[in-house]
Amino acid sequence: MNARRFCGSILVLCSLVAVGCDHTGKPVEGAEALRPDKVTDFNKLYSQNCSGCHGADGTHGAAMPLGNPEYEAISDEGVIADAIGNGVQGTLMPAFSQGSGGMLTDDQINALVMGIREKWYKPDTLKGLDVPPYQTNKQGDATHGQQVFATHCASCHTTGTQQKGAKLSSVTDGSYLALIGDQSLRAIIIAGRPDLGHPDWRGPSGNTPMSDQDVTDLVAWMASQRQKTPGQPYPSQP
Template sequence: MRRFGLVLLATTALSGCHMPGQPQPGPEVPRPEAVMSFAQLYGENCSGCHGADGRNGSAMELANPLYLAIIDDADLRNIITNGEKGTLMPGFGNAVGGNLTDEQVNALVSGMRAKWAKPNVLSGVTAPAWKASQPGDATRGAAVYAQACARCHGNTPQKPGPAGSILDGSFLALVNDQTIRTIVIAGRDDIGQPDWRNVMPGRALTDAEITDLSAWLIAQTPPHPGHPYPLAPHTR
């Protein structure tokens, strides 16, 4: 019995105080607010809507050099932090109930630019401003749509063009005028949507035309999106 005890004591000493079957220490898991890796932050917070590599998601293509060229860091930070009213983009900042610190938002912005921006993408070209400088005119916007958009997207929701309808009420209910303006200017190369230089036959769209087009499209949003039939009067 004494001999068995000595053997057990020696085994314990040689094992460095780790008894057989005892779990070994694993890697330390960082606190959520300490995560600063762009890949992890993007994968956990953005990829579900914007695509695993910034492309082919349901929301705006972030791996779009034109998009990153027309929007500045302050606006990117504001969108990530506070979300976009009138769209499905939520706010991720701590101040609005999200889970990202200001430092993590900055890491996402700088990471997107480092990974996807191309400094010379607008070399020799003046793009329209990301934000409109004045309200659009929906009446003029209807004419722009007929000339620049209808051949691909159709004239009515019931008769979509080869690229699908952007007059569908369910789609319009998920976007705002800034969403439309951004896509018209920057395009979406991942789904074959050209930028502002290649939607109007023979020339680029002007800043004013883009503003008017965005205003007209948003004006087509039905009062009750998603309802295929008129709502019945409320009765008690």
């Protein structure tokens, strides 16, 4: 066998091994690559679809920390499944279900929901506490909500346009409010963001809890500060 034929044989053999075939060219059992819509491994699905916004370990992401046991305690499987499948209106959370234009099947969404709950849901997290509900049908009073902000939030937050280098973050900055919906505001107020040092509805000391109506009114006030055209002003038309 000359050198050219020998090298060619080696290349063929390597190619067969690379694609999961044995020396006869038959596929090796278990080596077949799964179709993207057949992947149901939670870690793979979460890494590919969720970690970029919610954090690799469910915290320290730009979006809602799914690894917060308090958030998991006030929501449920239905809430999470609906958010994954249909997206969340008023936020950057897209719809992932195929029926809503996404790429994930119902089985894959179910695998994500079950994995999230198994990993981060702790049933006794808020046991025995008077927790405002995740959702409410109550009408919010924006005027009272501003008073709630002054009492519960002003020590850590400011209002108006966020200033560069400011020590306090603004909760009414137009860009912030343009990227978050009312339901997400409510969830953060109730469950907090422990990954960022943000307390839950009970306050930093845990001794000054907000009522359901307080939370509702606070969200109503923050929502009333949204701008129709957030960000830099558009240039005037000639």
